[in-house]
Amino acid sequence: MILFVQAPGGGSNMTLLLLMFGVMFLFLILPQQRRAKRERKFKNNLAKGDLVVTKGGIHGKIIEVNDANDTCVIETMAGKVKMERSSISLEMSKQRSAPAKK
Secondary structure (H helix, E strand, O other): OOOOOOOOOOOHHHHHHHHHHHHHHHHHHHHHHHHHHHHHHHHHOOOOOOEEEEOOOOEEEEEEEEOOOOEEEEEEOOEEEEEEHHHEEEEOHHHHHOOOOO
């Protein structure tokens, strides 16, 4: 329940409401939009040969990317698996090629 206190001057309710909307936008909506943009960019940049981890924890290498139906084929140690591109959560190619930190 939100309580509005009427102060002398009359316009404080509107400024309080705008301030609350601004804070909500800054802390809730804007970060969600940035996260969605990063996920779209990641999904669209998947390419053949990338080492990936799926949301289910399956590690594999992308051997085929199909843009028409938004799927890809991943080769694992057990065989090949066709998956939705949205089910891939992490790309490991850059981490494996980077030199080890001491």
